[in-house]
Amino acid sequence: MQNELDCRGDGSVDDALLPSMSPDERPDKPEEACGVFAVLAAGQPVANLTYFGLYALQHRGQESAGIAVFDGEARVRMHKDMGLVSQVFDQSVLERLIGDLAIGHNRYSTTGSSRVCNAQPVLLMTRLGPLALAHNGNLVNAAELRQSLLEHADHFTSTTDSELIAFAIQQEVNRGLDWDSAIRAAAARCRGAFSLVIGTPEGLFALRDGHGIRPLVFGHLGESFQGQWVVSSETCGLDIIGAGFDGDVEPGELIHFRPGAAVPERSRWCQQPPKLCVFEMIYFARPDSRFFGESLYSYRVRIGEALAREMPVEADLVIGVPDSGIPAAIGYSQSTGIPFADGLIKNRYVGRTFIQPTQAMREAGIRVKLNPLPDVLAGKRVVVIDDSIVRGTTSRKLVAALRDAGATEVHMRISSPAVxxxxxxxIDTDTQDQLIAARLTLAEISAHLGVDSLAYLSKQGMVEAAQAPSSQFCTACFDGAYPIEMDDSVRSSKLMLEPSGLAATVTER
Ligand code: SF4
Structure with missing residues (x-):
């Protein structure tokens, strides 16, 4: 049996580093960690399907992309590089990725810097053959896990926690466990958020951490592909390749999809209360992805309606900040009767590697991402709906641009509580000292942004709109109630201020 590990992640990193950005240039939104996608379709080529799946999940990570493909004879071919899915892969690359089990990944860095050696999948050799792993989430015990794997330190090729999970599985396999037991044993050594897809010579495994913080769903390919399986971070990854939705990989669940088997083997590896990240619902996941049986578009319209009930204001026009603020703006408009309009046009082709304008260009008024429509806004009292405020840098510029376009009043409404x-x-939400709501009172934020009024949705309104038990959500970035214990060293890396106790109220300027 030949084991071919054909990997382009060769550590040639320096010129692959993204341009460093000043705090003012960094995206003023929480940044998603990653998207994972996998296909097992015995006897069928799957690289192209995986490409499309990753393309649908592009919003979950734009720094790097990778696909590892098993050919059924324990050979794995992998291609990964920095850039968008459409930049990393072309047809000639996909044609070389021959096989019927594929593991795919889109990355945004939360642990480990943005460079090609940290791109995924992670590919390792074990006693039982190769292992390819893709991870969405973040471990809070990475230092401890790394310590327990020090015998492998010479083989670490990245600075990611995802590689540590793969090494833990390799270690358990090499101790004599079978794949199923080794993956369970390795998962038990991890603490934090981890939605995983794992390729092995015995098929595809999908696993979620005990709280199910990051989403993971599975489905099947169409009728001509009976018994052939797809796993995706979100249902939009199933939709794009015409796969049917079968269900969530449940929190604490391990699913083993064996080649050719009509039914997957489902089991619990751990029992903990579910704590899905509520920010997935508000902002991260695509609006056409389905959570709790409905699209997030519907949820986001409902939080706009709740925001209107909680924080009404007299105005002539409701606009949303594209794209994620639009459904809530429609809900706000429907609930209040204030007309909705497109007041801001977004350039959708600005990626993370886009060359940033200089400070002089910004001061001269260059608007790369959003441009207001004066014809719509002039002379109007405007309610502008956004999904969140993190540092406030983008919101402040936006308010100034709306006034420049002729808005006579700008009332900002946020369809989530204060971060x-x-x-x-x-999720990359900056350190606490960079979060504007952790530093300033509501009145101070209003003055900083230059709005006539500012109000946030309450936590109750946010979780009630989900029509699922509130206990099922992680809401820690709004209330500090972290569901997973962390060492002080982990906390101190980001948690630098005490909570400000900011209430979801309205302030007038
Ligand atoms: S802290 Fe916030 S962003 Fe992070 S998992 Fe919890 S709700 Fe989501």
Missing amino acids: THPCFYG
């Missing part, structure tokens, strides 16, 4: 705490579970 006062950083995330340690796979």
Whole structure:
């Protein structure tokens, strides 16, 4: 049996580093960690399907992309590189990725810097053959896990916690366990958020951490592909390749999809209360992805309606900040009767590697991402709906642009509570000292943004709109109630201020 590990992640990193950005240039939104996608379709080529799946999940990570493909004879071919899915892969690359089990990944860095050696999948050799792993989430015990794997330190090729999970599985396999037992044993050594897809010579495994903080769903390919399986971070990854939705990989669940088997083997590896990241619902996941049986578009319209009930204001026009603020703006408009309009046009082709304008260009008024429509806004009292405020830098510029376009009043309404705490579970929300709501009172934020009024949705309104038990959500970035214990060293890396106790109220300027 030949084991071919054909990997382009060769550590040639320096010129692959993204341009460093000043705090003012960094995206003023929480940044998603990663998207994972996998296909097992015995006897069928799957690289192209995986490409499309990753393309649908592009919003979950734009720094790097990778696909590892098993050819059924324990050979794995992998291609990964920095850039968008459409930049990393072309047809000639996909044609070389021959096989019927594929593991795919889109990355945004939360642990480990943005460079090609940290791109995924992670590919390792074990006693039982190769292992390819893709991870969405973040471990809070990475230092401890790394310590327990020091015998492998010479083989670490990245600075990611995802590689540590793969090494833990390799270690358990090499101790004599079978794949199923080794994956369970390795998962038990991890603490934090981890939605995993794992390729092995015995098929595809999908696993979620005990709280199910990051989403993971599975489905099947169409009728001509009976018994052939797809696993995706979100249902939009199933939709794009015409796969049917079968269900969530449940929190604490391990699913083993064996080649050719009509039914997957489902089991619990751990029992903990579910704590899905509520920010997935508000902002991260695509609006056409389905959670709790409905699209997030519907949920986001409902939080706009709740926001209108809680925080009404007299105005002539409701606009949303594209794209994620639009459904809530429609809900706000429907609930209040204030007309909705497109007041801001977004350039959708600005990626993370886009060359940033200089400070002089910004001062001269260059608007790369959003441009207001004066014809719509002039002479109007405008309610502008956004999904969140993190540092406030973008919101401040936006308010100025709306006034420049002729808006006579600008009332900002946020369809989530104030972000006062950083995330340690796979979302980049900056350190606490950079979160504007952790530093300033509501009145101070209003003055900083230059709005006539500012109000946030309450936590109750946010979780009630989900029509699922509120206990099922992680809401830690709004209330500091972290569901997973962390060492002080992990907390101190981001948690630098005490909670400000900012209430979801309205302030007038
Ligand atoms: S802390 Fe916030 S962003 Fe992080 S998992 Fe919890 S709700 Fe999501």
